[in-house]
Amino acid sequence: MRTSNHLIGVLNFLTFLLSIPILGGGIWLSSRANNTDCLKFLQWPLIIIGVSIMVVSLAGFAGACYRNTFLMRLYLVVMFLVIAVLIGFIIFAYVVTDKGPGRRVLNRGYMDYYLQDYSGWLEERVASHSYWGKIASCVRDSKVCAKMGRVDSNGIPEPADVFYLRKLTSVQSGCCKPPTDCGYIYQNETVWNLGSGLMSANPDCSKWSNDQGFLCYRCDSCKAGVLASLKKSWRKVSVINIVVMIILVIVYIIAYAAYRNNKRMDNDEPYGEARMTKSHPSHFQL
Structure with a gap:
């Protein structure tokens, strides 16, 4: 016993x-x-x-x-x-x-994320208006995009060819920059110029803003980035x-x-x- x-x-x-x-x-x-x-x-x-x-x-x-x-x-x-x-x-x-795996982009170290690659209960919950407003606000308050900035000793942002080879997280890639197929021109990590015009019918292209309070938080790519981060x-x-x-x-x-x-x-x-x-x-x- x-x-x-x-x-x-x-x-x-x-x-x-x-x-x-x-x-x-x-x-x-x-x-x-x-x-x-x-x-x-x-x-x-x-x-x-x-x-x-x-x-x-x-x-x-x-x-x-x-x-x-x-x-x-x-x-x-x-x-x-x-x-x-x-x-x-x-x-x-x-x-x-x-x-929902990310999509590899030619000559880029990071991947792009698309909401249509996801489905099911979690995707519907994240994409819903009632939840996404709170999630986007949380991502913004986390300062995840502001932490992307890198400058040299003279205070000059890293050049585009260096940024393109960076390993960004899914949230950084989806929420802090426009999708690659939009054809925006890089100025720094969170500032991109339209250039000669949009190269894609991706609806996220028109949602991008250089306003640091908006960036791509309204984009489907940002929702996909959050889902990819959750999955990992x-x-x-x-x-x-x-x-x-x-x-x-x-x-x-x-x-x-x-x-x-x-x-x-x-x-x-x-x-x-x-x-x-x-x-x-x-x-x-x-």
């Missing part, structure tokens, strides 16, 4: 530790939302799952230490539900971030979640087996024998 309780206690301590990377992933997504992604509602499921695993693990740990059957049963039931929710959340995250962030977190989920399932199976062993010992059953065997012993047992 003591060995089984120790095993369950150790396993619950392990699940408590596993809740930390999940909670950390939610907090990291929250910081990303404050800086660039700006969809703050998406990190809350991860934070809730992480806190739930942490609390349930403490309950299981206490149940193992004090041989509290109720706490152990509660731990097994709730942990099963948490694992099921985590699996559903991982599937959901992959489904809503499945589409969520895929990183999903990898951690998958690893943690696999470990949680293994730990849960071991904990359940240890709990069953405790019940056998509480019922004074030799390990490996069922009650039916004890009640009706056979003369032909090996």
